Amino acid sequence: MFSIKEFTVEQIIDPFGILEGERYEFILFLDVEEDDELFHENGVYIKALYVVKGDQSSLIKYDLFEGETNNYLDFELEEEEEKLVSDFCSSHLVNDEE
Template identity: 35%
Template structure:
């Protein structure tokens, strides 16, 4: 899996309920044709990141087929999730 591009924005909490900050990342991802996540049109990861006194963590993510815009029912492996977290954290 290779992250090729991204955009992100801070999610505003007008209620003040959330502790810390939240960010939404949209990551363009390329995977090898042999990978179970592979789709011909490519993939996008939508990642919600939380940053507070306890550190930074992924609180939610979706794997999205770029062509159909369908959410795919796949979970990232632990090493892939760690890679995504490191990438997003370095982009803040």
């Protein structure tokens, strides 16, 4: 299992109005236990795409990368980990109106 130690979030603006809802890109820097198969000495981060349409929201895509090299890691999160990421994104949305 891992924890999220820091993050960035940015709303993705669609100037053409093609995409429905509001999209957000999260970069989540992870603290991974050494005995976890996801552990890398250079660290690991997730790029996650989160969408909000009205009262519905969901994690629609995520990719994992090695910290220093930015190399793509071909891993899928476990269901529980994916829920952790989705819940984190949901609770850390940005709003330009604030």
